[in-house]
Structures are given as C-alpha cells and as structure tokens.
Amino acid sequence: MKQSYSPNKTRLREPVVPRQKFPPGKVFILVERCKGCQFCVEFCPKQVLTLSPRFNAKGYHYPVVENPDLCVNCQLCYYLCPELAIYVVSNNNNHTIQK
Numbered sequence: 001m002k003q004s005y006s007p008n009k010t011r012l013r014e015p016v017v018p019r020q021k022f023p024p025g026k027v028f029i030l031v032e033r034c035k036g037c038q039f040c041v042e043f044c045p046k047q048v049l050t051l052s053p054r055f056n057a058k059g060y061h062y063p064v065v066e067n068p069d070l071c072v073n074c075q076l077c078y079y080l081c082p083e084l085a086i087y088v089v090s091n092n093n094n095h096t097i098q099k
C-alpha cells in the first residue's frame with residue numbers, strides 16, 4: 001500500500017549547510033564623502049539605513065546603519081551611491097588573504 005505524505009508524522013531532513021547566525025553583509029559608510037542624497041536610505045529593500053540628525057563637515061546629513069541584522073548584502077546601496085560613500089562587505093569568509 002502506498003504511504004501518503006503526512007507532515008506531522010514525517011521528520012524532515014535537517015539542512016546540510018547550517019543557517020547563518022549573522023547577517024550576510026556588513027555596511028560601511030564614508031561619512032565625509034556623503035552628499036546626503038538619501039538614495040541608499042530610500043531604496044534599501046530592508047530598511048537597514050536611516051539618516052543621521054548629525055551633519056558631516058560639508059553640512060549634509062549622512063546615513064547610519066539602524067538595522068544591521070536585516071542587511072541581505074544585495075549591494076544596491078553601493079551601486080546607487082553617486083559619491084562612492086557606502087559599501088558592503090560580505091560576511092561569508094569564502095576568500096583568503098593573499099600575501
């Protein structure tokens with residue numbers, strides 16, 4: 001007799017690769033390069049960034065990381081920033097430092 005699938009009785013297999021316990025990306029902001037356009041704040045799909053009430057030396061409000069755990073490392077903020085003032089480093093340690 002054919003067995004039917006029953007999610008309550010069947011123990012599902014554990015994932016082979018353990019889930020990450022840290023966000024995929026870490027955001028860095030070069031405050032003094034920022035011109036306060038807010039592209040990065042407005043278009044971040046995860047609302048990671050917010051605008052600081054403080055000013056940089058040029059007199060612009062700059063972004064700060066409000067929700068670091070939500071960053072998905074999509075790099076959108078990096079590609080949108082016209083001043084190259086923000087970048088994201090992957091938290092996956094799949095690279096090695098060459099000497």
Ligand code: SF4
Nearest residue numbers: 044071072074075077
């Ligand atoms: S990498 Fe993506 S999710 Fe992370 S801060 Fe930039 S736009 Fe937001």
Ligand code: SF4
Nearest residue numbers: 034035037038040081
């Ligand atoms: S996109 Fe660049 S210049 Fe614009 S607010 Fe963000 S960091 Fe500043």
